[in-house]
Amino acid sequence: MAVLTAGLLVFHRAVPNSVGRVGSLLEAFLPWLGLVVVVLLGLALLRRSATALLALLLPVAAWAYHFGGLFLPGATTGAHDLVVVQHNVSDENADPAGTARALAGASPDLVALEELVPAALPVYEKTLAPDYPYHAVRGTVGLWSKHPLAEARLLDIKPRGITESWSRGLRAVVRTPRGEVAAYVAHLPSVRVGASGLASSWRDESAGLLGEAIAAEKRKPVILMGDLNGTVDDRGLDPLTSRLNVAERGFAFSFPAGFPLARIDQVMARSAAVGHIRTLPATGSDHLPVAARVRWHAARS
Template sequence: MVEQVRADSGATSTSPSTVTAVLRRVVGAGEGAEGRSAWRRGRVLAGLAVVTAGLLAFHRAVPNSVGRLGSLLEAFLPWLGLVVLVLLGLALLRRSALALVALLLPVAAWTYLFGGLLLPAPDSGPRDLVVVQHNVSDENADPAGTARALAGAEPDLIALEELVPPALAVYEKTLAPDYPHHEVRGTVGLWSKHPLADTRLLDIKPRGIGEGWSRGLRTVVGTPRGEVAAYVAHLPSIRVGASGFASALRDESAGLLGEAVAAEKVKAVILLGDLNGTVDDRGLAPLTSRLNVAERGMAFSFPTALPLARIDQVMARSGTVAHIRTLPATGSDHLPVAARIRLE
């Protein structure tokens, strides 16, 4: 075919008509029976592509009434990108032009939702705060090493959850030289390079949980950029079982935390915590509707062995979470996350 074109034209390059013919053969889109079948085969793959696009674009429409399936989908929403890749491979194997065109829908939806997170981190600015959030685990065998690793990122603030004796004393001693200001309430704490004031226990305990449950604090950080109300929280755990996604307690606690943030008088707010949910999960809507979430970075933080979701969160009001990233593993089943916040 190519030789014939060259002989006729006297040229040494492939003609546009030849390139078009080759491309048509790759997707099976040439004229005749082969081309027609390329637009007929792969209908199931095309249908799956459309369904995947629908789940990405309209995940809020998936009901939570049965097993909280909507929240379960949203907990792993970015991973639908893998479904798109699998469908792409199958479409190429089937040489289905129909499926390839249909795949443009989920690709566009995924890119709209998550593409921005993959962009490079913006340059740091003079009004930036660096913060670290980490569920250190109540079974952490090396609290001193964990504390040194977190301080090595040189953040302004370090928020910790699952603080239990005697590990708490180790964190206090190890962090004291670089972080002279700290507050602990229940099993959560905040270490700061800047003075802390007006600290109080944050009541985010759902109904039905015993009185000993204490997982929230609020304090005011006197930063060089002005006062910032800092909230540290550890919301109830979720479970995935035969009955579905058990998140009722987490959702109730998120609602209480959202009400506290809404009532906060200090303009600038930073929330750090193990929220046991992703920012796409509608169960965290009382928070994500009031606070800005990270603009750059995926930072999957749990579980350490195979991070599948970022449930350790940094959010802000009157500030932008410019970038979030994970730090190297410690003795916890969570990865630490570090975020850069640009105050307004």
């Protein structure tokens, strides 16, 4: 079991995705393989087995190599160019005003929101207006900014199989004191886990369209904020993670809000580095908000 756990951690990309997308399902919960190590440690101590304890060094080393760096102390203050907040506010949120106030309380430069419904949108606009005079909304996603916005437009990331009205992508230029940055806000299709495995084909297709749009983006830096319905280890998000830098520190599990199991709300960047990412207190949504610091000067192209 120790060798198998270590193998899954190191070679998770070798787990096939052809049947039930088992590979993506494993990668969505990859950090939780650390619990297997804890169980095996208890069994090894119970049996007083030196061999079992030595075998456990394999998964411990594999887990520490893959995730240990996320625990290292990161700069929560100091040099940065933008502080951003990403939040799926939920189309069933009963307290949009309280949610907006909570997000503004974190004092970010940018606030990206998803699942904006017509009834709640005026509340978000009114509540955020004093601190965020610039905003753009396309479909059910929006971006609020302390800095002027330009070139805001709808981003078409709709999968072919969806026939109803569906607008979940936004691209705008943020004119910051340090220069212009292309900001993307996206809400990828949901995934479902059932008896046949993980249903993620629409999510994967939408991620591909979003990745193509970012690849064609001529401006630098680029920041992507959104509910991507996938973790950074999930190969379904390869069109994005292969082009963008992900958070360097922090787990920030954001979903579900009641008992967070995974971070599917992401902040990524190109020609910029995403430092420490953290969750904010729960709002009226089934997601937790995440906040991250983005810096240009430590960028990796």
